[in-house]
Amino acid sequence: MMSNRAKLRQLMLDVFLLDEHEFRFDLRRSEIDTWDSLGVVSLAVGIHQTFGYHPTPEEATGLAGVADVIALLEGRGIDLAG
Amino acid sequence: MPGELTLLPWAEVTARAARSATVVWASDRARRALGPEWPTATWLTPDGRDAGAAASASTVIAVGGGALLDHVKLTWRARAPAATTLVAVPTVWGSGAEASPVAVWTADGRKQFRLDPELRPHAIGFDPRFAATVSRDRARAACGDVWAHAIEGFLSPLASDALRARLAALIGRLLELPVAADGRWFEPGAEAAALQARSSVGLVHGLAHVLEPVLAPGVLGHARLCALLLAPVLRWNAATSTTWAELSARFGVDRTGVEATVATLGEVEARRALIPAVEASWRQVLRDPCTRTNSALVRPNSLAGLVAELEAAPVGSPDARP
Numbered sequence: 001m002m003s004n005r006a007k008l009r010q011l012m013l014d015v016f017l018l019d020e021h022e023f024r025f026d027l028r029r030s031e032i033d034t035w036d037s038l039g040v041v042s043l044a045v046g047i048h049q050t051f052g053y054h055p056t057p058e059e060a061t062g063l064a065g066v067a068d069v070i071a072l073l074e075g076r077g078i079d080l081a082g
Numbered sequence: 083m084p085g086e087l088t089l090l091p092w093a094e095v096t097a098r099a100a101r102s103a104t105v106v107w108a109s110d111r112a113r114r115a116l117g118p119e120w121p122t123a124t125w126l127t128p129d130g131r132d133a134g135a136a137a138s139a140s141t142v143i144a145v146g147g148g149a150l151l152d153h154v155k156l157t158w159r160a161r162a163p164a165a166t167t168l169v170a171v172p173t174v175w176g177s178g179a180e181a182s183p184v185a186v187w188t189a190d191g192r193k194q195f196r197l198d199p200e201l202r203p204h205a206i207g208f209d210p211r212f213a214a215t216v217s218r219d220r221a222r223a224a225c226g227d228v229w230a231h232a233i234e235g236f237l238s239p240l241a242s243d244a245l246r247a248r249l250a251a252l253i254g255r256l257l258e259l260p261v262a263a264d265g266r267w268f269e270p271g272a273e274a275a276a277l278q279a280r281s282s283v284g285l286v287h288g289l290a291h292v293l294e295p296v297l298a299p300g301v302l303g304h305a306r307l308c309a310l311l312l313a314p315v316l317r318w319n320a321a322t323s324t325t326w327a328e329l330s331a332r333f334g335v336d337r338t339g340v341e342a343t344v345a346t347l348g349e350v351e352a353r354r355a356l357i358p359a360v361e362a363s364w365r366q367v368l369r370d371p372c373t374r375t376n377s378a379l380v381r382p383n384s385l386a387g388l389v390a391e392l393e394a395a396p397v398g399s400p401d402a403r404p
Binding site: 011014015017034038039041042044045046049050 | 239240282322323368369371374375376377378379381382383
């Protein structure tokens with residue numbers, strides 16, 4: 001069973017077409033070329049599909065890095081600690 | 083029709099064609115179908131090499147398929163003075179070029195797009211008699227293009243509830259039409275394209291845009307690819323995400339009827355023949371802008387599930403539809 005943290009990591013790899021070595025939990029949007037406006041849409045779809053929470057457009061566009069995604073999901077009661 | 087589109091009665095299109103300040107830019111097929119009695123003051127050739135005649139025209143009437151309409155939009159409409167009018171008359175439904183602010187062309191082996199509100203024609207004219215010039219196979223492909231616009235626009239993560247309600251109503255009207263050459267497709271075809279332009283399309287178009295230049299030109303055009311791909315992609319979406327089930331229930335879309343109808347758009351062997359090209363182009367498909375606004379997240383490892391649907395999605399006969 002994949003942990004939520006592992007699911008998030010895989011989601012980020014898949015949405016932004018990153019290689020494994022490119023991923024860090026402190027990655028920021030400005031470091032990812034594919035985190036453009038369409039990437040915002042894909043990430044919102046992926047968060048909904050993976051974690052069952054549908055970010056509002058404001059939340060999705062306000063995400064500035066992986067840490068913000070974690071904060072958003074933990075604010076909705078989704079545990080990403082382990 | 084969406085408010086910003088002006089639908090001209092055919093008599094008005096004919097009257098405008100006869101005016102000295104009007105030029106008609108038509109495909110050969112359109113010109114044959116209109117016949118020598120159509121009272122046109124000035125004809126332009128389909129490739130537009132005599133388009134200089136349009137420079138002083140107050141109205142250009144473009145009559146043809148999506149490729150010709152997009153060509154006129156790109157070469158004339160984009161540079162025309164503000165006071166001039168473009169009337170688009172499609173000879174086949176599906177592309178929605180007559181109603182859309184988007185123009186598409188192929189360059190350097192890739193589909194290119196331009197989205198500009200100025201590209202949208204000012205008015206549309208429909209002559210249902212053009213339907214008689216559309217072959218059975220072309221009609222099925224054109225119906226697939228309309229269905230793909232309607233469904234992908236409805237499912238788009240960028241669609242508002244108000245837009246989805248309008249597309250749901252449109253889908254209900256499409257279900258009443260036969261998958262065949264029928265002049266009643268023209269108006270809903272334009273509406274599907276105009277409404278979809280307010281949200282986005284998805285994986286069907288992402289695949290079609292990548293595959294079209296890869297496959298032998300002219301062998302499988304955009305509309306036929308959409309027709310072939312819609313049923314398997316919709317099934318893959320449904321297996322991957324709850325969005326299609328949730329939105330169809332919420333907006334009263336007859337999901338069973340839609341799935342049965344889109345299954346009649348495909349052809350098993352032609353669809354299976356796409357698989358090697360899909361596999362070879364998958365990375366490019368993932369990066370396509372349309373793929374990235376699909377209703378279900380398309381991941382690198384989604385290929386296997388999609389190929390399984392391309393192999394096995396059921397195909398129904400258009401003749402068997404109620």
